[in-house]
Amino acid sequence: MATDLLQIHPSDITFRFELKKQSSCVVRLANHASHYVAFKVKTTSPKKYCVRPTVGIVQPHGTCDFTVTMQAQRTVPPDFNCKDKFLVQSAVVPAGTTEDDISSDLFVKDSGRLVEEKKLRVVLITPSSSPENGDLSQDPLIPMPSPLTVEKSLEVAQGLKEDGTDRGTVVPRVVEKEGDMKQVNGIEKLSFPKDFKELESRLGIMDAKLREVSHKYFLTWISS
Template sequence: MATDLLLIHPSHITFRFELKKQSCCVVRLTNHDSHYVAFKVKTTSPKKYCVRPTVGIVQPHGTADFTVTMQAQRTAPPDFNCKDKFLVQSAVVPAGTTEDDISSDLFVKDSGRLVEEKKLRVVLVTPSSSPENGDLSQDPPIQMPSPLTVEKSLEVTQGLEEDGTDRGTVPRLVEKEGDMKQVNDIEKLSFHKDFKELQSRLSIMDAKLREAEGTIVKLNEEKCRNTREKNLLKQELEMMKKKIKIKRAQEGFPFLFVCVVSLVSMAVGYYIHP
């Protein structure tokens, strides 16, 4: 599937579907021209798939890979017909452009920049599927040969070489093993990157968790301190109330009341004994 900017392989996003298991597909972007090309990958189901990386720069006459991981699914779609799609956007950028410079505005077609878009559909296959079992409408997935199969192939090849009837089997087998090794190396590199990214996220989450725990401890200490201060204030208030009651009891009658009673007594005595 060739475009003016990038060659994309494979032509579909293919997953070996197994219930409750993740599946990965590596897509390679090839730039055959002499300019730098930026790319961005989008999907119709971002919660279902994980794309790493989602943006990047393909150097002149260079390649770049991105890995699409389908999360573990609990149910299979009817007839294994998946309607999910991916969109690969590409645009020519000047030399020196970094991934941090890539934004959505870079892929706007009305900006006067050469921009291309290519849709990739998702194809699901079972682990036992093969081109002989049905038309999968895509390139056949690479399968790792078992050690017994490789050993038998080598024995047959050695026998043919001794008879002098065929000498082309070994090179084809070695070439196939080399392709499989290259694909495995790409998948291991992608998994290593994803593993490091997960470790980084876990470290950040652990740091935030420790910070939250420290904040909770400080809040609990402040709460205890406020409770103690509140209890002390209550005790002081009770003591002040008791002191006021005792003081009033010791003072007896107020001085004004005594004066009034004295004046009334003098007035009554004056009227009785003029």
Template sequence: MTGATTNQLISVSPEELKFQFEPEKQSCCDLKVTNNTDQYVAFKVKTTSPKKYFVRPNTGIVHPGDSCFIRVTLQAQKDYPPDMQCKDKFLLQSTIVNSDADDLPPDTFNRDSGRNVEECKLRVVYASPHSSLGHSENAFSQSSDVNSSQALQRARDERDAVLRQTQQLQQELEMLKRRRNRRSDAGFSVKFALVVGLIGLMAGFLFKLLMSSPSTE
């Protein structure tokens, strides 16, 4: 979860402390604390397991409308916790102060002194780096599948385009053949008519010659 927990005085983000847990290795998580008021707000961080965590700064003052970051470091642990479950809790207290003095009075967060002290509780979550790696590999695999599908679709589209062009060329070729055949037939008919006409003229001319020739009897 990456949301923010909002009180009247401050906002804290994220709303839980998440650590990548590996034995014999430290892990860090940063908290962003934002002052929602126009006054100086002091804060203090507490935890149920102070020996396991290193918090800097664990106390401080945030200027009006300003923000600061708190780094929480999980010290190196020998073994994985059972089922990767963690029962540790953090408590962030906040209250309005008069100035941004470096040293806070001991009773700054003491409600018995009549101060209005707000509290924000944060839980701790452990995550295995292998699960993050698996998630990354899964995301990469999904991305590869998407890219492969897109490439396959492009190849199919190109194949269909080539087939359409081939069919179009075949149709144009058939049309050209039919046109050529029609032109050849027309040429043959004209030539045939000319030949027939010439033969007719020659036959008529010969017939006239025969009819006009004097008889020998």
């Protein structure tokens, strides 16, 4: 917000409001002229806010910051609407003026010197979202087979175990021994093993794994 003497940024005093916690806002005053400017900060609620510094000198083409701290509050304002105001007074002063020379008389408008005032309102906002308060990330869900698919798989495995025949059914790869598997149209298919007991052992492992998957899916389906 531009004035003849100082530019004030931001134009509002903004606080992230949390119950029983202090909040601060930094305001910058910029002097783009070739003269020295004194400033003084006032508020309508001096017991509620702490301003540091309340007075100062901004050198030509220089800047100066002041910090406003809102004391911890025990109640939330209705509709998050705060009616408190701040007033920034500024006046041209001669070179060599110090903070000790700044008094209320310096900002009297009928004193003959150039004096300006700018009102700043107080704005309250909610705390920004954070990992602690935000949504927790969730792992992607692993698709589960349908009950019908699991049931059919169990039937196929049981039939293979009882008959000891292939029946042309495609099954998952369960061994890595050379010769036990062969490629058929890009799909690994179990060939008739030399040792029937070895096949029976593999089918037993398959049967146990399929039943475990079916049991887990059933529990997931029941709890959903």
